[in-house]
Amino acid sequence: MNVKLVLHNNLKKVRADQKLSQAKLAEKVGVSRQTISNIETGEFVPTARLALLLCLALDKKFEDLFYF
Template sequence: MNEKLVLKNHLRKARNEKGLSQMELANMVGVSRQTISSIENGQFNPTAKLALILCIALDKTFEEIFYFDISI
């Protein structure tokens, strides 16, 4: 069994639903635009604190933005 859980997200979709640019969201939550881009592209997993701050900023639950995918 070489399965592993991979954290994925719907951050780009949630951000677009709010009509926010990456820069606007980054400024709201106190990170760089590159951090938002890296999260959206799956290159970086946010800390629990940042994930919750993103959820609050986008008025979404954790489960609406973040989910696990099984990678084989």
């Protein structure tokens, strides 16, 4: 059985709740604003390292930002 799991996220909501722009969050984690946009829309799945940096920057647990 071949099951494909898709990683979804709450990044846009959490970022907006903290009143952070995509550009500001991108600056905090060392990526481009476009990368943040692509993660929020599901076009790009972050690496484990980037996911951890996002969690640290937003002071959230992994499961608060990402889900299957």
